[in-house]
Amino acid sequence: xxxxxxxxxxxxxxxxxxxxxxxxxxxxxxxxxxxxxxxxxxxxxxxxxxxxxxxxxxxxxxxxxxxxxxxxxxxxxxxxxxxxxxxxxxxxxxxxxxxxxxxxxxxxxxxxxxxxxxxxxxxxxxxxxxxxxxxxxxxxxxxxxx
Amino acid sequence: xxxxxxxxxxxxxxxxxxxxxxxxxxxxxxxxxxxxxxxxxxxxxxxxxxxxxxxxxxxxxxxxxxxxxxxxxxxxxxxxxxxxxxxxxxxxxxxxxxxxxxxxxxxxxxxxxxxxxxxxxxxxxxxxxxxxxxxxxxxxxxxxxxxxxxxxxxxxxxxxxxxxxxxxxxxxxxxxxxxxxxxxxxxxxxxxxxxxxxxxxxxxxxxxxxxxxxxxxxxxxxxxxxxxxxxxxxxxxxxxxxxxxxxxxxxxxxxxxxxxxxxxxxxxxxxxxxxxxxxxxxxxxxxxxxxxxxxxxxxxxxxxxxxxxxxxxxxxxxxxxxxxxxxxxxxxxxxxxxxxxxxxxxxxxxxxxxxxxxxxxxxxxxxxxxxxxxxxxxxxxxxxxxxxxxxxxxxxxxxxxxxxxxxxxxxxxxxxxxxxxxxxxxxxxxxxxxxxxxxxxxxxxxxxxxxxxxxxxxxxxxxxxxxxxxxxxxxxxxxx
Numbered sequence: 330x331x332x333x334x335x336x337x338x339x340x341x342x343x344x345x346x347x348x349x350x351x352x353x354x355x356x357x358x359x360x361x362x363x364x365x366x367x368x369x370x371x372x373x374x375x376x377x378x379x380x381x382x383x384x385x386x387x388x389x390x391x392x393x394x395x396x397x398x399x400x401x402x403x404x405x406x407x408x409x410x411x412x413x414x415x416x417x418x419x420x421x422x423x424x425x426x427x428x429x430x431x432x433x434x435x436x437x438x439x440x441x442x443x444x445x446x447x448x449x450x451x452x453x454x455x456x457x458x459x460x461x462x463x464x465x466x467x468x469x470x471x472x473x474x475x
Numbered sequence: 476x477x478x479x480x481x482x483x484x485x486x487x488x489x490x491x492x493x494x495x496x497x498x499x500x501x502x503x504x505x506x507x508x509x510x511x512x513x514x515x516x517x518x519x520x521x522x523x524x525x526x527x528x529x530x531x532x533x534x535x536x537x538x539x540x541x542x543x544x545x546x547x548x549x550x551x552x553x554x555x556x557x558x559x560x561x562x563x564x565x566x567x568x569x570x571x572x573x574x575x576x577x578x579x580x581x582x583x584x585x586x587x588x589x590x591x592x593x594x595x596x597x598x599x600x601x602x603x604x605x606x607x608x609x610x611x612x613x614x615x616x617x618x619x620x621x622x623x624x625x626x627x628x629x630x631x632x633x634x635x636x637x638x639x640x641x642x643x644x645x646x647x648x649x650x651x652x653x654x655x656x657x658x659x660x661x662x663x664x665x666x667x668x669x670x671x672x673x674x675x676x677x678x679x680x681x682x683x684x685x686x687x688x689x690x691x692x693x694x695x696x697x698x699x700x701x702x703x704x705x706x707x708x709x710x711x712x713x714x715x716x717x718x719x720x721x722x723x724x725x726x727x728x729x730x731x732x733x734x735x736x737x738x739x740x741x742x743x744x745x746x747x748x749x750x751x752x753x754x755x756x757x758x759x760x761x762x763x764x765x766x767x768x769x770x771x772x773x774x775x776x777x778x779x780x781x782x783x784x785x786x787x788x789x790x791x792x793x794x795x796x797x798x799x800x801x802x803x804x805x806x807x808x809x810x811x812x813x814x815x816x817x818x819x820x821x822x823x824x825x826x827x828x829x830x831x832x833x834x835x836x837x838x839x840x841x842x843x844x845x846x847x848x849x850x851x852x853x854x855x856x857x858x859x860x861x862x863x864x865x866x867x868x869x870x871x872x873x874x875x876x877x878x879x880x881x882x883x884x885x886x887x888x889x890x891x892x893x894x895x896x897x898x899x900x901x902x903x904x905x906x907x908x909x910x911x912x913x914x915x916x917x918x919x920x921x922x923x924x925x926x927x928x929x930x931x932x933x934x935x936x937x938x939x940x941x942x943x944x945x946x947x948x949x950x951x952x953x954x955x
Contacts, residue, residue: 345887393729404721411714412664447915449606449675451717452569454545455728455741474545474569474717475676475886 338465341369346472350448351457354469359395360422362460362467363430366399367406367420370453370473371436374410375444380418383437390430395460399469402430403453411451414439448475479519481510487938491519491535496737497526502534504877506934509539509926518548524739525553529747530560532813532820536872538827539934540881540926544568546742549826549882552875555748557808557819562753563745564727564760566823567806569720571760572767573678573711574645574802575828575850576775577861579697580782581794582704584684584950590786594682595908595951597785601777602680603672605912605955610671619667620655626765627772627800635776636797642839644800645829648768650807653761658715659722662759666715666766671773673710675913675955677920680774681707682951683858689943693845693863697798699945706795707859707947708774709852711804712767719763723756748821757806764805771800798861799848803828803878811873822873830864830876830941849941853928854880855920856907858948860932868940876941877932880925889924890915902952911954920954 344351352369356362371377388405392398409415416439422432439446452474459470481489481503489510491501501522503510518541525547526535532554541550546565555561587594603610614622622629627641627648641647655663673680685703688694699705712719727744730752738744746752779795786793806823813820831837831847838847846863853859857880868874884892898917902909911917929946936943 343887345885349885393732397728401725404725408661408718412661412718446606451714452721455724455744456545458741 340365343373350450350473350475352471352473354471355466357466359467360425362469363399363402363422363425364420366403366469366471367417367434370403370406370450371417374448374450375416375446377418379444380416381437382418382435384415384435386415386434388432388434392428395427396458398428398430399460400453400455400458400471403471406434407450407453409434410439416444450475479523481519487934491523491526493526496739497523498529499526499531499534501526501537503537503541504934504938504940505539505541506930509930509934516543518543521546521548522551524743525551525566527739528553528555528561528563528743528745529736530556530558532556536875538875538877540826540877540879540931542881542883544825546740547823547825550877551825552823552827552872554811554820554822554873557748557821560748560821561745562748562756562806562821563743563823564720564723564756565742565744566825567720567760568804568825569717570711570804571716571720571763572802573804574767574771574800575852576708576771576800577798577848577850578706578775578778579699579796579798580704580706581792583702584704585702587704587786591682591951592908594782594785595910595953597781598680598778599910599953601781602774602953604675604953606675608672608674608912608955609668612671614667614670616663616667619663622670622769623655623658623762623765624653625649627768630769630772630776635773640772640775640797643797644768645802648772648800650761650764652758653765654758655762657755657759658719658762662715662718662722665718666713669713669715670766670770672713672770673774673953673955674713675916678710679855679952679954680778681859681949683707683947683949685945686858686948687946689945693942693944696842696845697848697861697944698796699861705798705947706778707850707852708771708778710767710771710774712763713770715766716763719759723759727752760806764802767802768800799850801828801848801850809874812870820873822875824875826878827875828878829874830862830868831874832864832866832869835869846942849876851877851928851932852879854922854925855917855954856902856905856909856949856952857922857928858946860928860946861944862932862935862941863944865939865942872940876935880928880931882924883926884924886919889921890918892923893918893921907949908951909954910952913955916954
């Protein structure tokens with residue numbers, strides 16, 4: 330999940346939404362969209378460059394369709410911090426289809442002396458949720474409750 | 476504004492005629508100037524969306540502090556038939572039993588004004604606040620389940636406050652039907668660490684002073700006097716409530732295709748009240764409600780101790796007494812008169828406060844002559860309102876009224892508007908001492924980011940769905 334910016338296309342952008350945090354995420358393919366979405370989530374919460382890869386967590390997520398899978402995947406990522414106090418620096422995917430994604434998240438436990446949480450993301454929501462193929466690749470949109 | 480048609484009924488009510496799949500009309504409490512604030516906000520559309528749900532009774536309503544929410548608007552009120560109606564986690568909100576607690580003291584502003592800074596600093600030191608804050612006590616899972624079952628009673632049994640506090644809490648601080656076995660391990664895990672914490676965002680603990688009394692009789696019944704020092708706590712069920720909402724939302728979304736009616740928005744995912752899913756959500760929601768009451772009870776207890784320690788006065792001299800505790804994110808089974816008949820219904824209040832009339836049996840004796848105390852916090856450093864419920868609310872809004880000021884600016888807009896300003900300094904200039912854990916919190920919570928609480932309260936007062944008793948002015952505030 331090294332930051333990479335294709336010419337003119339950021340990995341994600343933040344958009345404004347009353348009382349909430351909106352994220353628009355891009356990827357050349359679906360895998361990259363998911364990887365970038367996890368990055369967007371943690372990059373919004375903290376300085377990801379200060380999160381070392383010291384431990385890993387596996388995940389195996391299902392969804393009834395692509396959008397449901399996307400939100401369930403981000404729910405899982407968010408729970409790693411909100412439930413287990415684990416900050417994610419990078420994600421790799423193994424299996425990826427329209428109903429299931431498996432892989433590994435790398436990072437380290439939150440350490441208040443080292444990490445600063447700038448925004449507390451409390452939930453990812455279905456509101457304005459989008460996952461779609463575009464001419465340039467894949468596009469995802471999500472609103473987080475903060 | 477969205478392309479929803481609003482028909483003005485009178486100075487304070489607008490009707491959305493039922494079109495398409497709407498089963499009942501919408502009803503918005505507002506004013507001409509307040510409606511202007513809605514701008515591009517989708518909340519009137521959301522009021523119309525809620526009207527599509529099966530079993531909805533009379534109206535899909537919204538209070539004047541209405542703003543855009545997930546599925547249901549914030550400020551939304553909707554009641555459903557127990558047999559044919561639904562329950563929706565999105566109609567309660569993520570922060571289940573987010574609510575407000577108001578405590579009176581025997582102190583007057585002159586008694587504390589020279590010690591105010593110390594008092595705010597001690598509260599800030601004592602009460603865990605801020606992003607991901609963890610509590611001072613670690614719960615075992617079995618102990619946590621007792622919290623979920625017993626609510627504020629659990630806290631009182633362990634020495635956090637006394638039984639008099641329970642009588643002054645909505646539902647005596649414990650909701651029936653709580654079943655910890657339908658709460659996920661993840662929710663329990665999040666809840667274990669956060670009991671007795673204030674949280675972040677718009678949650679706060681404020682020292683306030685009674686500035687104006689509008690209704691002497693009600694103020695006397697509540698024990699409010701001019702210049703009296705009071706404390707307001709605004710907090711909820713923390714990560715536990717969020718996880719319960721999210722778990723059940725995910726579960727209900729999965730079954731969305733099996734519903735026998737179409738949903739205009741996935742975030743409105745719901746289940747029939749008379750179904751296993753519906754009953755399980757209610758039982759889990761009650762757990763979160765109880766957790767929130769235990770949480771506010773503990774925060775109150777530490778506030779009492781901090782006042783005693785800092786002011787070096789006895790509990791008797793300080794006399795910190797709970798006036799009332801209300802929830803403003805909840806669904807409840809309550810009894811109302813509908814078409815001349817008394818009927819039990821499930822009322823969703825999402826960013827709305829119960830406002831029971833004088834004489835209602837659910838009220839403590841002390842308040843029965845005047846009606847249920849309703850606590851409306853304003854934006855940071857502004858102060859709060861105390862109101863009482865009315866007969867009109869009972870008949871018209873399923874005993875509900877507004878809950879706060881309501882956001883008008885996004886957090887990002889607020890940060891932009893506060894760039895280069897010292898908000899703590901501005902607050903100090905307004906004679907309010909503010910301490911916050913998060914660097915961005917004060918910027919995000921600037922007063923301009925909210926609707927004017929005076930106007931919101933004026934509307935519910937003039938519309939007759941609650942009655943102004945007193946306005947409280949903030950003098951000290953701690954935030955996450």
